[in-house]
Amino acid sequence: MFTGIVQGTAEVVAIQEAEAFRTHVLALPAELREGLVLGASVAHNGVCLTVTAIDEERVSFDLMRETLRVTNLGAVKEGDRVNIERAARFGDEIGGHAMSGHVMALAELVELDEAPNNRRLWFEVPHALGRFLFDKGYIGVDGISLTIGQVQPATVDHGPRFCVDLIPETLVRTILVDRVPGDGVNIEIDPQTQAIVETVERVLQAREI
Structure with missing residues (x-):
């Protein structure tokens, strides 16, 4: 379980490719490695991955075919940074909302509005997810627990859309500061x-039968 409160970012320092499979090696800062063991769960851009090797600051994670298909991790390159959240522990403060680390789809960043001290991002999601979007509802974007600002229904020209407003702290702590229109987010x-x-x-549906 995760809470969507990203604890920092980490650089992908190596990628090992195989058929429908890859291993990401991250340089995790000391504060994110504390107590880390093989088999532990760590969210990368909101994707729950398992620690497969630890070599000082270099920590490895395997990505299966389905992860590469559904999420944006398959497009990550060496030198890129990803959002990191360690799994929640019993008794931890939950500042976001309960998240499983199971990404449902990719959304495209379609519009970016800049304003003093904050940034508004508009995302377009697949039609099947539109029914889950509500003004002021929770949503996970690249592993970040965010509140939906507004929702736009699907039209003949585009799918359902929603926006989120980011405060400076979110921009400092996450990779959303670098997202530009056309990027895909988990x-x-x-x-x-x-x-x-x-x-x-x-x-x-049962009542209609």
Whole structure:
């Protein structure tokens, strides 16, 4: 389990490619390695990955075919940075919202509005996810717990869209500061929202039968 409170970023210092498989080696800062062991879960851009090797600051993680297909980690290059969150521990403060680290889809950054001391980003998601978007609802973007500002329904020209507003602290601590229109970000829908929407859909469908 994760909370969407990104603890920092780490550089991908090596990538080992194989067929439908790759290994990312990250240079994790000391504060993010404290107590880290083989088999531990660490979120990269919101994707839950398992520690497979530790060599001082160099920590390795394997990415399977499905991870490469669904997320933006397959496009990561050596020298890129990723958002990092260690798995939540019992008793930790939950400053964001409960997240599983299971990315549902990619969204495209379609518009960026700059303003003093903050930044508004508009994302377009696949049509199937539009029913989970609500004004002031929670959403995970590249592993960051964010509040949806506004929602735009799908039109004949584009899919469903939502925006988030980022404060300076979020820009300092995460890679969203470097995102530009056209970039793809990992999306995880709030699990509670998903459960409520799908339950209501099933009840309504049963009443129609």
